[in-house]
Amino acid sequence: xxxxxxxxxxxxxxxxxxxxxxxxxxxxxxxxxxxxxxxxxxxxxxxxxxxxxxxxxxxxxxxxxxxxxxxxxxxxxxxxxxxxxxxxxxxxxxxxxxxxxxxxxxxxxxxxxxxxxxxxxxxxxxxxxxxxxxxxxxxxxxxxxxxxxxxxxxxxxxxxxxxxxxxxxxxxxxxxxxxxxxxxxxxxxxxxxxxxxxxxxxxxxxxxxxxxxxxxxxxxxxxxx
Amino acid sequence: xxxxxxxxxxxxxxxxxxxxxxxxxxxxxxxxxxxxxxxxxxxxxxxxxxxxxxxxxxxxxxxxxxxxxxxxxxxxxxxxxxxxxxxxxxxxxxxxxxxxxxxxxxxxxxxxxxxxxxxxxxxxxxxxxxxxxxxxxxxxxxxxxxxxxxxxxxxxxxxxxxxxxxxxxxxxxxxxxxxxxxxxxxxxxxxxxxxxxxxxxxxxxxxxxxxxxxxxxxxxxxxxx
Numbered sequence: 371x372x373x374x375x376x377x378x379x380x381x382x383x384x385x386x387x388x389x390x391x392x393x394x395x396x397x398x399x400x401x402x403x404x405x406x407x408x409x410x411x412x413x414x415x416x417x418x419x420x421x422x423x424x425x426x427x428x429x430x431x432x433x434x435x436x437x438x439x440x441x442x443x444x445x446x447x448x449x450x451x452x453x454x455x456x457x458x459x460x461x462x463x464x465x466x467x468x469x470x471x472x473x474x475x476x477x478x479x480x481x482x483x484x485x486x487x488x489x490x491x492x493x494x495x496x497x498x499x500x501x502x503x504x505x506x507x508x509x510x511x512x513x514x515x516x517x518x519x520x521x522x523x524x525x526x527x528x529x530x531x532x533x534x535x536x537x538x539x540x541x542x543x544x545x546x547x548x549x550x551x552x553x554x555x556x557x558x559x560x561x562x563x564x565x566x567x568x569x570x571x572x573x574x575x576x577x578x579x580x581x582x583x584x585x586x587x588x589x590x591x592x593x594x595x
Numbered sequence: 596x597x598x599x600x601x602x603x604x605x606x607x608x609x610x611x612x613x614x615x616x617x618x619x620x621x622x623x624x625x626x627x628x629x630x631x632x633x634x635x636x637x638x639x640x641x642x643x644x645x646x647x648x649x650x651x652x653x654x655x656x657x658x659x660x661x662x663x664x665x666x667x668x669x670x671x672x673x674x675x676x677x678x679x680x681x682x683x684x685x686x687x688x689x690x691x692x693x694x695x696x697x698x699x700x701x702x703x704x705x706x707x708x709x710x711x712x713x714x715x716x717x718x719x720x721x722x723x724x725x726x727x728x729x730x731x732x733x734x735x736x737x738x739x740x741x742x743x744x745x746x747x748x749x750x751x752x753x754x755x756x757x758x759x760x761x762x763x764x765x766x767x768x769x770x771x772x773x774x775x776x777x778x779x780x781x782x783x784x785x786x787x788x789x790x791x792x793x794x795x796x797x798x799x800x801x802x803x804x805x806x807x808x809x810x811x812x813x814x815x816x817x818x819x820x
Contacts, residue, residue, distance in 0.1 A: 374717055375717075390640055391640070394630070394640050394644045395630055397647045397648050398627060398630045400651045401647050401651045405619070405654065405685075405686055406676075406682070406684050406686075407658040407662070408655065409657045409658055410654055410656060414654075416615075421646070422619075422626050422650065426622070426625045426626045428639065429635055430632075432634045433635075434632040434634060437717070437759055438632065438711060438714065452631050452714045453715060454712065454714060454715065457714075459631050460627075460630075460712055461627045461630055461686075462712040486661070487687040488679050489662045489678060489685075490679065491745065492665050493664065496678065496727070496730070497734070498726060498727030499679050501726035501727055501730055501751075502727040504723070505721070505723030506723050509722070520756070521753050523753065524726060524750070524753075525749070525751075526748065528745070531745070534661075534662055
């Protein structure tokens with residue numbers, strides 16, 4: 371599948387890039403928050419806009435033709451740095467740092483913070499943002515348990531409103547049959563579970579073929595987003 | 596409910612703010628895209644980071660204490676300008692501009708573009724982003740049909756991968772009973788329907804009480820996110 375690129379970066383080079391792009395992207399996340407909340411004078415907004423446009427032009431003077439994709443280094447987990455939920459280089463991503471149970475049983479969790487950029491009803495996390503995060507968590511659970519797949523179905527039950535602020539998400543594998551894995555999870559706020567999720571994750575045909583071929587040159591992803 | 600603020604802005608003032616903040620926020624969206632895709636030299640990244648941090652500090656010199664919330668002007672639809680999907684002032688929002696059938700029957704639709712910031716698998720829309728957009732579309736359908744509510748449940752069926760690029764979302768009301776409304780919708784890519792959604796939207800108690808009180812000083816929202 372195009373876009374899963376194997377680039378053979380060394381661990382040192384990955385670390386170097388991560389130390390460069392991590393803080394840069396975080397600075398843009400702070401700007402996103404300030405863009406929503408600023409109350410400075412109109413002239414200052416216009417001045418800031420002009421500076422941002424100039425900065426963007428400089429960054430675009432050399433850039434990828436399309437989206438970031440997912441890069442793999444040989445035998446290593448991919449770097450989904452453009453991903454909307456976990457992407458190190460994506461200012462839209464909070465980003466979630468997802469922890470995995472060392473046994474590889476598929477248990478995953480993440481503690482994270484959602485600010486003004488993730489608002490739906492006033493002061494609350496957008497219901498769709500909760501869905502977005504839980505899709506990622508369930509997909510990561512499937513992958514962490516050695517049963518990766520792309521989302522087939524996803525069902526969310528909203529138990530109570532989720533306030534913006536510090537939150538936790540947890541996911542695990544419920545069961546699996548052949549190419550299908552059923553994963554479950556939930557979002558937890560200061561008053562307990564706010565949203566419950568379950569989904570089916572399905573290993574796509576191109577990945578089944580890549581795995582069957584056992585070709586070391588082919589990428590066989592351990593997860594999909 | 597705190598955060599639904601009635602501010603009585605005139606239509607002219609709303610238009611003025613919209614003309615100021617719309618292009619400013621769009622400039623930040625372009626910067627977000629460039630942040631993911633840039634391949635300029637490390638020194639240029641560091642320089643850009645320093646400039647962004649200085650810009651953010653200027654914007655934060657006067658800002659709201661918390662998230663944007665939703666502002667209403669008397670008798671008018673709210674301005675959810677901080678909303679993660681439709682927010683005029685939120686760079687995380689694509690943003691969707693949602694059209695409504697003039698009959699008020701609850702049919703809604705939106706044509707929009709998703710770029711690098713919304714990627715999951717390489718070149719494809721993140722499954723969670725599709726969920727986020729459909730949550731908004733279904734909620735808007737419920738509101739547009741005069742049956743607003745907050746998301747109770749949401750179920751998504753992923754029929755085929757959704758490529759990044761130009762997309763369309765459609766939503767409508769399936770049925771309603773008392774405070775519950777069942778809405779349906781889908782996402783459409785160049786090869787047809789990619790994701791189907793259905794959900795239940797429930798009018799929260801505080802809104803039922805505000806509506807029952809018929810107090811013109813109280814906000815009775817026509818939708819929630």
